[in-house]
Amino acid sequence: MIEAVVLAFVAGGLVGVSRQLNGRLAVSTSALFASFCNHLVGFALLTAIGLAIGGLLRDGAFSGPWHIYFGGPVGVVFVALSSWIIGQIGATRSTMLIIAGQVLGGVALDWVLTGKPVSLAALGGIVLIVAGVIVAQRQRAGTPVKDES
Amino acid sequence: MSPRRIDLAANLAALAAGALLSLMVHLNGELARQGGALFSSWMAHGTGTVAALLVVPLWWKAIQRSDAPRSAIPLWAYLGGFAGAVTVIMTSTAVNSSLALSGTVALGLAGQIVFSLAADRWGLFGIAKRRLRLGDAMALALIVAGSALVIWGSL
Structure with a gap:
């Protein structure tokens, strides 16, 4: 139980770390570029993890309604916005x-x-x-x- | 823009970003039901990368114009996506413990807030130091109390 509490709390802290890093990158480049790097790096890591532990592609993974595959683009706008915001306020x-x-x-x-x-x-x-x-x-x-x- | 205007724009953008985050969590949650948590996050990062590439014209100029020499950008500044991807794995583990979703969300919010207070206090990771103002502390208390009520009200 205590492990799960620490895990959930640290995960929240890492959300902050991620925003801080993307914000720092956006200061020197552009918020959309920071968002692009965020997604590319995350994709590379998750691909490596998927290949290492397997089971990435389940049967029927691609047969959902079309709109559920659009969380990624929404996330790009979210990360770009927050990368700009953090440098301002x-x-x-x-x-x-x-x-x-x-x-x-x-x-x-x-x-x-x-x-x-x-x-x-x-x-x-x-x-x-x-x-x-x-x-x-x-x-x-x-x-x-x-x-x- | 005047500083006051930039403040206002950033405040509104933060609220809008939060609403977008809810939409994103909903969509990725549906996708996780379809193909699992790892697949959902992998897919979201992949389609996000493609989406960001489709709008390259929007950011290419800004990068070339930025006066900071490329060498002045610390390498760790590129690792935001690393922290984000690790977060996904940690939260999907925590959700499956006795904490369940509400406990994971509540502790995650607490972790975010504690980190952000420390980040402003010490200017962590190259973002400017800021002193916490009384109004911000009051606003934070109201938003935390309100969020707790909404989370417990929907259990």
Whole structure:
């Protein structure tokens, strides 16, 4: 159990590391180029892992409805946007606003896909998130600090 | 653009990026049901690479214009995709433990937030240091509390 907790927590940290690295690359090149490198490097690694452990291609892997194969292009836009954002407003603000958008978007998507009414607790959560976004919006992002040392 | 305008644009872009992330997770989740978690991530990175190549005209000029000499870019800056791919493997392992999806998501968000606070505090990986402002700390608390309510409200 403790291993799984550490694994899930570190995985979250690595999401941040990935965003930071792509953001650094975007500063010297372009956000879309950083996104391209991110996908190419990830593809190479996953191909190597797939070849090493096998079982990459299951029967019927390619027989799903066409739209489920479009997560990749959506991801390219996502990584490009976040690589640009992090250089502008920093890691903390990027992370919290991306989380806000993700949770609000997730609730909307669930609602559209399942038609199930949004629970009272979720509604309360949405109110808190929107309030948080407004508070962030009213405050200028912290400006980069010059190193005095 | 004025700094205030750039702030606003970046804030809105971050919200939009988050919504796109939800869509991406949904699509890749459906694909994982079809062909497994490794296949789904492999496929998403492959089709993403192709998609980025299709829009080369959008970024080629920007790269040539960038004034930073190629040698000034540290090699590790190219490894964002490495960290991303490893994340996929770690989360798909954690999801299959007693943590389940909600526990994995909640701990993942906590890990992201702790890392981002450290990243701004010390300027990790070549991104500028930033002091945490009171408004940002308040916004963070509201968004975390709200996200927790939404996650538990949908269990």
